[in-house]
Amino acid sequence: MRMPSLSAKPKNERKDERDRNNNEPRKLHRNNNSRVREYPALQDHPLPNRRAAASTSKDAPTNIRDGAGGPDGSSDSPKSRGLRIFSHFGLPKTPGHQIKGDIHPAIVKLGLQFSEFKICGANARCIATLTAFKTVIQDYVTPPHNTLSRHLMTHLSPQITHLVTARPMSVTMGNAIRQLKLEISGSDIDLPEQDAKDALCHKIDEYIRDRIIIADEVIEDLAVKKIKDGDVVLTYARSSLVEKILLRAHSLDKRFSVIVIDSRPLLEGKTLLHSLASTVPPLPCTYALLPALPSLIIDADIVLLGAHSLHANGSVYSRAGTAMVAMLAKEHSVPVMLCCETYKFSDTVMLDGFGKNELAPTKFSPEVPKSNSNLEALNPLYDSTPASCITAVVTEVGLIPPTSISSIPLALGRTTL
Amino acid sequence: MASDPQSTANQRIVEDLVSRLRRRQLVGSRATALETLLVLRQVVSKARFSNIDQLVNVIRIVGRRLVEAQPKEHSVGNTVRKVLHHIREEYHTASERPTVQSSFSIAKFVLQGQPRKQTPIPRSETRVPLKENDPDDPDSFARVLKPVLMEAIQDVFDELETVYDNISKNAKDHIHSDEIILTLGMSRTVQSFLKSAAHYRNYTVIVAETAPSYGGREMAASLSSAGISTFLVPDSSIYALMSRVNKVILGAHAILANGGMFATSGSLLAATAARSYSTPVVVCAGQFKLTPLWNLYHEYGALDFGDPSAVLGFEEGDLVDKVDVVNPYYDYVRPELLDVFITNYGDHPPSSIYRLLKETYDDEDNEL
Numbered sequence: 001m002r003m004p005s006l007s008a009k010p011k012n013e014r015k016d017e018r019d020r021n022n023n024e025p026r027k028l029h030r031n032n033n034s035r036v037r038e039y040p041a042l043q044d045h046p047l048p049n050r051r052a053a054a055s056t057s058k059d060a061p062t063n064i065r066d067g068a069g070g071p072d073g074s075s076d077s078p079k080s081r082g083l084r085i086f087s088h089f090g091l092p093k094t095p096g097h098q099i100k101g102d103i104h105p106a107i108v109k110l111g112l113q114f115s116e117f118k119i120c121g122a123n124a125r126c127i128a129t130l131t132a133f134k135t136v137i138q139d140y141v142t143p144p145h146n147t148l149s150r151h152l153m154t155h156l157s158p159q160i161t162h163l164v165t166a167r168p169m170s171v172t173m174g175n176a177i178r179q180l181k182l183e184i185s186g187s188d189i190d191l192p193e194q195d196a197k198d199a200l201c202h203k204i205d206e207y208i209r210d211r212i213i214i215a216d217e218v219i220e221d222l223a224v225k226k227i228k229d230g231d232v233v234l235t236y237a238r239s240s241l242v243e244k245i246l247l248r249a250h251s252l253d254k255r256f257s258v259i260v261i262d263s264r265p266l267l268e269g270k271t272l273l274h275s276l277a278s279t280v281p282p283l284p285c286t287y288a289l290l291p292a293l294p295s296l297i298i299d300a301d302i303v304l305l306g307a308h309s310l311h312a313n314g315s316v317y318s319r320a321g322t323a324m325v326a327m328l329a330k331e332h333s334v335p336v337m338l339c340c341e342t343y344k345f346s347d348t349v350m351l352d353g354f355g356k357n358e359l360a361p362t363k364f365s366p367e368v369p370k371s372n373s374n375l376e377a378l379n380p381l382y383d384s385t386p387a388s389c390i391t392a393v394v395t396e397v398g399l400i401p402p403t404s405i406s407s408i409p410l411a412l413g414r415t416t417l
Numbered sequence: 418m419a420s421d422p423q424s425t426a427n428q429r430i431v432e433d434l435v436s437r438l439r440r441r442q443l444v445g446s447r448a449t450a451l452e453t454l455l456v457l458r459q460v461v462s463k464a465r466f467s468n469i470d471q472l473v474n475v476i477r478i479v480g481r482r483l484v485e486a487q488p489k490e491h492s493v494g495n496t497v498r499k500v501l502h503h504i505r506e507e508y509h510t511a512s513e514r515p516t517v518q519s520s521f522s523i524a525k526f527v528l529q530g531q532p533r534k535q536t537p538i539p540r541s542e543t544r545v546p547l548k549e550n551d552p553d554d555p556d557s558f559a560r561v562l563k564p565v566l567m568e569a570i571q572d573v574f575d576e577l578e579t580v581y582d583n584i585s586k587n588a589k590d591h592i593h594s595d596e597i598i599l600t601l602g603m604s605r606t607v608q609s610f611l612k613s614a615a616h617y618r619n620y621t622v623i624v625a626e627t628a629p630s631y632g633g634r635e636m637a638a639s640l641s642s643a644g645i646s647t648f649l650v651p652d653s654s655i656y657a658l659m660s661r662v663n664k665v666i667l668g669a670h671a672i673l674a675n676g677g678m679f680a681t682s683g684s685l686l687a688a689t690a691a692r693s694y695s696t697p698v699v700v701c702a703g704q705f706k707l708t709p710l711w712n713l714y715h716e717y718g719a720l721d722f723g724d725p726s727a728v729l730g731f732e733e734g735d736l737v738d739k740v741d742v743v744n745p746y747y748d749y750v751r752p753e754l755l756d757v758f759i760t761n762y763g764d765h766p767p768s769s770i771y772r773l774l775k776e777t778y779d780d781e782d783n784e785l
Contacts, residue, residue, distance in 0.1 A: 085597070085621070085661065086648070263628065263651055263652055263653035264626070264628060264651040264652070264653065265651050265653075270729075270733065270736075273736055273740060274735075274736065277735075277736055277739040277740055278735075282739045284741075285739065285740045285741065286740065286741040286742070286743060287728065287729055287736075287740050287741070287742050287743075288728060288742065288743040288744065289628040289629055289652070289728055289744075290628065290652045290653055290683075290686065291627060291628060291652055291681075291682040291683030291686060291748075292682055292728075292743050292744060292745050293686060294682075294685040294686065294748055294749075295682070295743065295745045295748075296743060319653075320651070320653040320654045320656075320657055321652070321653030321654075321656075323656040323657070323690075324653070324655065324656045324686050324689075324690060327656065327689060327690065327693060328686070328689060331689065352657070352660040353656065353657030353658075353660075354657060354658060354660050354661055357657060366626065366631070366634055366649065372638065372641050372642060374641035374642075374644060374645060374646050374647055375637055375638065375641035375647045375648075375649065376647070376648050376649070377648075377649045377650075378623075378648045378649065378650050378654070379650065379651055379654070380650070380654040380657050380658070382657070383653070383654065383656050383657035384657070386693075
């Protein structure tokens, strides 16, 4: 059973790489105004475009780079250096990206919701993706001389690629898709098509239920026990799980107050604040921006944080700013509880938040005077918290130290031992 | 004293500054220091005294009023202390008593080999013997002493005028080619420091925008217009970017006696993040920010809070009633988190700040 998942991964990576290549021309076009006009025109023709997406595209970006490098790079060396340091971040995705190939309407819609940040957050994105895939699978018809278990994945791949062009894939989506591939390749050839599709949809429902919804409920139970009467709970930005924990604790008549710390670019804490303040009786809340944290951390008894993903070396990839909250809490000996389902575990390591990151779209950027070529706004969405700053990770299998993820067999997207 | 017409005139200047400080029409440590100095010069020039104690007393009364008007602007008190120190020094020289100042000064020690721009000009030598409490001519003491005092105050004034130039003259020794510097908020000192380094070096600055004042945006605009490659980032990404930062350069609001400092909120986060990556933290500040105070007991910076509407505005109407909003102005940064203070009197580690304080002010003035 393990073999397909292993073989599936490199393919996945290759796809990512191809995608990155695909982004490059767009990124470079930003610097070279004269070409901006040409490129969208190119996009209208599916054929050359697809060729650019394929591996032959190696030549195309280099040509463009040569063109852009001359006037831009040599005239302004400090800027090009700055660009080089941050170049691996890529440019923030612009909404309204083009559609390549046979993309299901549900995926097109989802792609737009991703790129517009209407659906945001690791759990929400994973559930939305899986739900959309259910529709795609139901609408899928196996072509003649093919079997579902062999062909469905080739049908799903461009859909996944489309979602990734909208926004880089989250670890949760990656884990879920890997699991889905496993199920597809394992589905019985002799099963009638409709039955096989129903079985797959059932598996997806089960995954959502077991790994996310039930897991969340178990985590709520575990985490609520750690909130005592009179406690001050500090949290950063908004994690759907932390929000549920706080609301549950409040519904259990625990008397505690919450400090919500927030920061640009997304200011998600306001959403959390709205839902906490609208409880009856209202939960006592304090709201402050990140620079005010040192003044408030001394009041906190416990820090609850959410995560985007948790890596094999115990580092936590989460909303930018989380690392500083955890760091300061550790300094003040406030316990930091990270709430995270096991399906967010990733077997990769992450050494700092700089290597892998994502930029917020330009609509979240402050007004930057356009005339000034030396100034650039950069809005990373994530950072990486070292394991040393985390007291415990609350998972559905219990409270564990962040470094012992690899010892949880259920983690890393595997359901079998 | 109120009956004295001259002191009422003085009172009016003092009152004017007091109310401007209280209403926060005058903010910023250098601006308040300059205004304080102008008032003190006026006070000294109009004061009537027949011995040094009377003069010191007058200045202290004025100083106390100004400090009470705005205790968070530490540079007001510092300027008063500095002027008092200079007055005593001049008095001792004039009365030809052995000077109390020790011959060894750590500031001079650091500066040896790189003399200050304005080398102290020998004062107009007053050979007229000073006579205190002369019953025949009570004004003679003031008449003899005043010109020297005016010169001394002018020296303090010149120092304040040139403080940015003097801090940034060694900027190129601190910033090297291709470095990535992180700074935050809007600080004139840091701004001139970075701009001066840009004449010699090609480097990149990352500016955290420092919510809710967003002073970083102004800073980033100003630095980039000077040709420095600048990146403006939200405060939340300081930690994520810190692994690529070579140096953190901060401004200070006040340097405290233990070597810590009050600085724009956000500074503590940046300094703590820097320490976890062992990145050096450099503070640029004029000597007028040296404050003989300690802050060991509270974390609420200088216990000064800003307008909460900047954090959560009234557009979030339904929340405003239910939520406490906190917006502190300053952070207190402990000396362990800082590596060096770059002042107009040379570069000092936090551990030698106490010594600088002893040299700059007289102990009896710590409490005005």
